[in-house]
Amino acid sequence: MNTRIARCSIALLLAFASTLALAHGVDDNTRTFLQQNTGVQFVPFLYIGAKHMITGYDHLLFLVGVIFFLYRSREVLLYVSLFTLGHSITLMSGVLANIQVNAYLIDAIIGLSVLYKGFDNLGGFKRLLGFQPDTRLAVLIFGLFHGFGLATKLQEFHIPEDGLLTNLIAFNIGVELGQFAALGLILILISAWRHSATFSRFAVLTNTLLMASGVMLTGYQLTGYFSS
Structure with missing residues (x-):
């Protein structure tokens, strides 16, 4: 049973990595709504x-790496809170202050964050470089970049100023709700997986796949940057 859960988890990671072109995709209905909405639209922005x-x-790949070896609820809450704080700051300030950041470069850094976490989980810093970065600080800093990634997507649609602050708050709350829902499922899978005798072997494989996904995400975005 646990082995099947482990394989399903890895399959999900591979599925994520194989759909690079769909990252941050926005369907036509959502695109039209964002461009044409007026006034406060709390529930729709919450949903989006x-x-x-x-x-x-x-x-989500970054968060998988963040919580992969966290065993205590208090630690999970701390790291998720740091990530939430980071991306909330730059999401809100990026849109409200109209801070323009190249979307390809930001998404490339987000790809690097996935690579970093897989490398960190495998003990790469200690083994190859002889030191261990402050993981809490790294999660906060990468959270800032993830927030800018969200902000750049919203800026593309030139959302009307009318009701913008309230709509952004709703969007941010929605992001948190989606994050907690996804993390709940991920934690259930990882917790069940930890009771398997194969956990150590699949932990290495999964974090290696995280690194590979990070490399692909970064390469994909840099290719878009240099070819645009």
Whole structure:
């Protein structure tokens, strides 16, 4: 049973990595709504935020790496809170202050965050470089970049100023709800997996796949940057 769960988890990671072109995709109905909405639209923005996080697999891959070896609820809450703080700051400030950041470069950094976490989980820093970065600080800093990634997507649609602050708050709350829903499922899978005798072997494989996904995400975005 646990082996099947492990294989399903890895299959999900591979599925995420194989759909690079769909990252942050916005369907036509959502695109039209974002461009034409007027006034406060709390519930629709709440829904769009949750949907974006659940389908934003680059964010989820990073969070998988963050919580992979966390065994205590308090630690999970701390690291998720740091990530939430980071992306909330730059999401809100990026849109409200109209801070323009190249979307390809931001998404490339998000790809690097996935690579970093897989490498960190495998003990790469200690083994190859002889030191261990402050994981909490790294999660907060990468959270800032993830928030800019969200902000750049919203800026593309030139959302009307009328009701913008309230709509952004709703979007951000939706992102958090989507994040907690996805993390709940991920934690259940990982917790069940930990009771398997094959956990150590699949942990190495999964974090290696995280690194590979990070490399592909970064390469894909840099290719888009240099070819655009």
